[in-house]
Amino acid sequence: MSSDRERRETLIATIADLLDGVRHVAVGASSPIPAAGAMLLRAREMRDGKPPVRISILGSQKHNFFTNGGIELFDCAAQGRVDAFFLGGGQIDGHGNINLVGTGDYPRTDVRWPGSFGSAYLYHLIPRVILFREEHSPRVFVPKVDFISAKATTPEVARRGGPYALLTNMALFDFDRDAGRFSLRSVHAPFTPADIRENTGFAYEEPDVIAETPRPDAATLALLRGQILDELAETYPGFARSMKQAA
């Protein structure tokens, strides 16, 4: 049985792996785990003497080099200068469409979420969008979203951006943009492929052999529990504190 802290550590390390090779990763609001994943990648690349990784964390002063206000992230993405980003969703469907608005009939939705943020725009423009949603359940992963905040694929317009992977508390999926569907890549212990089938409301590809998502190695864990939580505390003090307290 993995603890809450171990579960989060696996997610953070998996995100760092998914970001392998990117030069500039941006992280949006209310995203402590993606921010930690990006910081882990940056620290690891620096440790290994690889080219520097730039990170832009919205809401951070230290981990943000923009000087042109709130629009600069969006302009930067439009110029092709942002390689990776994270989006979530109250609902995510099997075609990769995401809903950040609510369930039921708009506008008086049964459940209302904060809103679409920059998703409708950034999904078109950033090549490696990682969908990150911790809760893995049929109410989140639905056959069809009630409201499309951002569409994953649009054959009617040229775009370079879109979904790259989907990471949850239970599993990691790849996204095939030509087929417009997900494929199960690995499952986090102690879950099994059967658990994933039971908790996913949309259809996806399931290869014959499915790996277990690796736990971070000792060196990665040391980096994460020290330097990364310290860096994270500026933007996400509550999250960093709870991770330290769990130690």
Added chain:
Amino acid sequence: MTEIVALDALVSRIASGQTLAVPVDRSGVAMAATAEIIRAGIDNLHLVCVPISGLQGDLLIGAGAVATLETSAISLGEAGAAPRFGAAIKAGSFRMRDATCPAIHAGLIAAQHGVPFMPIAGIIGSDLLAVRPDWKVIDSPVGDGGKVVVVPAIKPDVALFHAPEADRDGNIRIGRFRELATMAYAAKRTLVTVERIVDRNLLATEDSAAGVLPALYVDAIAVAERGAWPLALWDEYPADEAEIARYAAMARSEEGFRAYLSTFLSHRKQVA
């Protein structure tokens, strides 16, 4: 000429029914002025959040001051969902105009440039286009053609924000938060609260002038110490996390919200 006035006089320049533009939490939110708006009973506002809002938007919604809400999101950040926003959506008590962050920036930039609309990348395929009939998809009139979204200019009656300091001439230090300048360029009037008025001229050197909104765009200033509290003011004080969490818990019910609001208004009055 920028006037330096008392907080209540500043807020009296906002009229019920006007379009009011306010910034995202990290850029400097005029919370003392927000308390004064609620206290003065200004309502029926068209609130434009640049490009999202949090506690300020939720307080104004809960107080019944908002008739139309134009935003890309309302969220209390680490403290979770904005409870009065959720309740008001369910009750249908205001008109919701959902947006996406760069479209709000683009609308303000159209107003900044004095043009009727601004083209913007992406968005195609989103249901936002269905719920925002004022956003259009056109065939690009130049280049290789292809579909492109255009959004109309956003011209607020009033832009309102909080900043660390102004000088005696009414120049405001805004640091890197350039969206505050965009809001001011686009708005008919700009009202600013500051922590303090400084004697030096903020335009005196290139270093200081780079992060300054010139007085030309600023109609009135009021001093409001800790004027963003309980939100953060960059380089000045962090957010009061405990207070925001307390709001998030209390505002889950209408009664709890009323109780919070009454304490909040009297607290703000004491500071002022």
